[in-house]
Amino acid sequence: MKKPITFLYILCSFLAISFLNSCHTETQSLGLNPLFTDHMVLQQQVEVAFWGISGSKSKVSVSGSWGEESSTTANDMGDWKLNLPTPEAGGPYKVTISTKGDSVVLNDVLI
Numbered sequence: 001m002k003k004p005i006t007f008l009y010i011l012c013s014f015l016a017i018s019f020l021n022s023c024h025t026e027t028q029s030l031g032l033n034p035l036f037t038d039h040m041v042l043q044q045q046v047e048v049a050f051w052g053i054s055g056s057k058s059k060v061s062v063s064g065s066w067g068e069e070s071s072t073t074a075n076d077m078g079d080w081k082l083n084l085p086t087p088e089a090g091g092p093y094k095v096t097i098s099t100k101g102d103s104v105v106l107n108d109v110l111i
Contacts, residue, residue: 030054030102036095038107047083050097054078058099065094066111086111 032052042048050062053074060080063069066087074080084095091110096103 030060030097030099030104032097032104036097036106039109040106041110042086044086044089044111047085049081049083050095051079051081052097054080054099054102060097060099062095062097064109065096066090 030052031054032050036050036052050070052060054060056074056076056078058074058078059071060074060082061069061071062082062084064084064086068085068087070082070084072080072082089111092108093111095106095109097106098104
């Protein structure tokens with residue numbers, strides 16, 4: 001009698017975890033690490049790392065108003081990271097982070 005009940009518990013647990021995991025990764029909106037904000041200052045003439053979260057396997061693009069753009073694909077959990085080349089000192093610039101259905105614009109970025 002214990003075997004069918006144990007199997008039922010395992011099956012229910014597996015289904016619950018699968019459901020929660022799919023909800024987490026498919027509906028997750030675009031987000032950045034809190035380090036990235038309006039009025040930030042980036043080092044000149046290097047490749048600056050940007051990272052955050054988005055939907056599972058979604059394409060993420062980061063572009064600077066100085067003409068550079070980089071893109072990557074988020075992993076299964078929605079984590080992504082990429083590098084964006086920066087120009088010589090100047091600004092203010094905008095940095096746009098976007099996916100197919102969402103975008104974030106960082107204003108007044110200085111290099």
